[in-house]
Amino acid sequence: MDIFSNLFPISLYEGLAYGLVAIGVYITFRVLSFPDLTVDGSFPLGGAVVSVLIINGVDPWVGTFTAFLAGMCAGLVTSLLNTALRINALLAGILMMVGLYSVNLMIMGRANIPLLREVTVFDEAAGLFGTDTSTTFSIIFMAALIIIVLAILNWLLRTDIGLALRATGDNEQMVRGLGGNTNLTTILGVSMSNGLVALAGAMIAQNQGFADIGMGIGMIVMGLASVIIGEGIFRPRGITGILLAVVGGAFAYRLFLGIALRLGLPPTDLKLVTAVLVVVVLAIPYIRKRLRHEWVPPAARM
Amino acid sequence: MGTTGSQNVGRIPIDDNSILRLQEVTKVFCPGTIDEVKALDNINLDIIAEDFITVIGSNGAGKTTLLNIIAGVYPPERGGKLIVNGRDIANLSEHGHARYVGRVYQDPRTGTAAKMTIAENLSLAIMRGQKRGVGTAITKQRKELFRTVLVPLGLGLEDRLTALVGTLSGGQRQALSLVMATMSKPSLLLLDEHTATLDPKTARIVLELTQMVVSREKMTTVMVTHNMELALRFGNRLLMMHKGKIIVDLNHQQRINLTVSDLVDAFEKASGEQFVDDSVLLSSVDPMTRK
Numbered sequence: 001m002d003i004f005s006n007l008f009p010i011s012l013y014e015g016l017a018y019g020l021v022a023i024g025v026y027i028t029f030r031v032l033s034f035p036d037l038t039v040d041g042s043f044p045l046g047g048a049v050v051s052v053l054i055i056n057g058v059d060p061w062v063g064t065f066t067a068f069l070a071g072m073c074a075g076l077v078t079s080l081l082n083t084a085l086r087i088n089a090l091l092a093g094i095l096m097m098v099g100l101y102s103v104n105l106m107i108m109g110r111a112n113i114p115l116l117r118e119v120t121v122f123d124e125a126a127g128l129f130g131t132d133t134s135t136t137f138s139i140i141f142m143a144a145l146i147i148i149v150l151a152i153l154n155w156l157l158r159t160d161i162g163l164a165l166r167a168t169g170d171n172e173q174m175v176r177g178l179g180g181n182t183n184l185t186t187i188l189g190v191s192m193s194n195g196l197v198a199l200a201g202a203m204i205a206q207n208q209g210f211a212d213i214g215m216g217i218g219m220i221v222m223g224l225a226s227v228i229i230g231e232g233i234f235r236p237r238g239i240t241g242i243l244l245a246v247v248g249g250a251f252a253y254r255l256f257l258g259i260a261l262r263l264g265l266p267p268t269d270l271k272l273v274t275a276v277l278v279v280v281v282l283a284i285p286y287i288r289k290r291l292r293h294e295w296v297p298p299a300a301r302m
Numbered sequence: 303m304g305t306t307g308s309q310n311v312g313r314i315p316i317d318d319n320s321i322l323r324l325q326e327v328t329k330v331f332c333p334g335t336i337d338e339v340k341a342l343d344n345i346n347l348d349i350i351a352e353d354f355i356t357v358i359g360s361n362g363a364g365k366t367t368l369l370n371i372i373a374g375v376y377p378p379e380r381g382g383k384l385i386v387n388g389r390d391i392a393n394l395s396e397h398g399h400a401r402y403v404g405r406v407y408q409d410p411r412t413g414t415a416a417k418m419t420i421a422e423n424l425s426l427a428i429m430r431g432q433k434r435g436v437g438t439a440i441t442k443q444r445k446e447l448f449r450t451v452l453v454p455l456g457l458g459l460e461d462r463l464t465a466l467v468g469t470l471s472g473g474q475r476q477a478l479s480l481v482m483a484t485m486s487k488p489s490l491l492l493l494d495e496h497t498a499t500l501d502p503k504t505a506r507i508v509l510e511l512t513q514m515v516v517s518r519e520k521m522t523t524v525m526v527t528h529n530m531e532l533a534l535r536f537g538n539r540l541l542m543m544h545k546g547k548i549i550v551d552l553n554h555q556q557r558i559n560l561t562v563s564d565l566v567d568a569f570e571k572a573s574g575e576q577f578v579d580d581s582v583l584l585s586s587v588d589p590m591t592r593k
Contacts, residue, residue, distance in 0.1 A: 156436065158438060158439055158440070159435070159436040159437060159438060159439055160425070160429050160434040160435055160436070160437055160439050161434045161435060161436060162436075162439065163418075163422055163425055163426055163434075163439045164426065164434050166415075166417075166418060166422075167415045167418060167422075167423075167426055170415040170416060170417045170418060171411075171412070171414070171415040171416070173407075174412060174413055174414065174415055174426075175397075175415075175426065176395075176396040176397050176400070177373065177396070177400055177404075177405050177407075177413070178397075178400055178426050178427050178429070178430050178482065179397045179398075179400030179401055179429070179430045179431045179432070180397055180400075180426065180429075180434060181395070181397045182397070
């Protein structure tokens, strides 16, 4: 069982870090019904911003927070494309994803920025508690971050504006009819989502010791996989349950990938594995219903 | 045509009790294309406080366009005005209109959010016309209030505040829509064929509830219907629309002894056309009396 040593703690750490991406994807896809593909660009944007700031001597806490803000700005632009210019949500996200590739390269100046000798938030945080940066510490630190994010979202989604945000994804017509500004809720949700995704990118870059222009490829599929797996395994009810299930889904997904790797799959196969996994998870409910002779409407195309 | 035989066409009403005044409201869809259609043609209308107006007309007469303009779904063509309290709101966004206008849609699914609970739906409705902030949406006081507004419906919804609205029946959802449209007391209530998709029994219940809520809250109401019998039974004023114009406008005195066939005659006289709309004739069976 040697090949599986360390599998659990590493998956746990990755699940927590990528859990932020999953929460972001959950907010857009599930809460807002806004299929936002900006994620593939805002994730490396977070990594790029924090890395450039750190190597230029900026405090890593400030750098990480700036990465979060940069992600929010990316989301702001995506949502404005959709609300102010009436561009289809899917297309707005794709345009941003493509555009952000160049933006990220401009910010980084090159395709890869190593952070190995730099002081990161993990080092700073470990220093505060007088310990070393280890996997265990990374897990605790990420867990604390996730708990803060979940607590804030859990509160926000139960406020008046949060309710309007959730209802926007459920029945936009109704929200407008009740005097809710659905442009505003869309902007709020998409910005928040991309802020969290960029924060994840910043945390991952600092923990792995580099930012790379290609680090965001497939991030949207990964986030979606986590959300769907989480919903499938935990079948949550209520806001709190769903948020926890999404993070749980990210963990399960990472564990699954970890097992695939340890079984000898080359890392380059992982994207295909992820894609197939999502297809399987999405297809299962349909196949089950077909076996029970239930009618299923055709899938949406737009 | 269109103006023949109606003494009420183009009347510029002068009434200080006007809740909402439509002035030279026109709406053209697909302008400049072969599909161009004038859905509303220079409408002038004063809606007086505590009016209960029923609107009838054949398909494509402009009834729903009229409601959409009042609700602010889209603005009228340039020059058209919607005056509320002396202020023109024609170019305000739909959510800006919501402060003045509550609406119950034809489809119960349009007026409620299925994946949210009854309490959450009502919380959304209670904030009509107010700035939505980060205050807790569902408080103890609000839950008490929700129970008080739900009890008169007699549907037992007050005990199911945490139930998802998607689990309710069409009639229950429409009753909830009605409460959501009226609970924060907008100046005007729009009913867009709100019983058309319900079965006759449920339609009767929802109509009774409508009458109860409207008379209790003294709501100024505009009800669009395909059903002439209903249009005569309800309200104190009747509008008949045809090809984007209001061709008949009857006040309480004028319509008191009117029958459906009188209405058909009035239509033919006013429009100069034969009345041939099956959907109106077929739906003239009254769900209020049908056993």
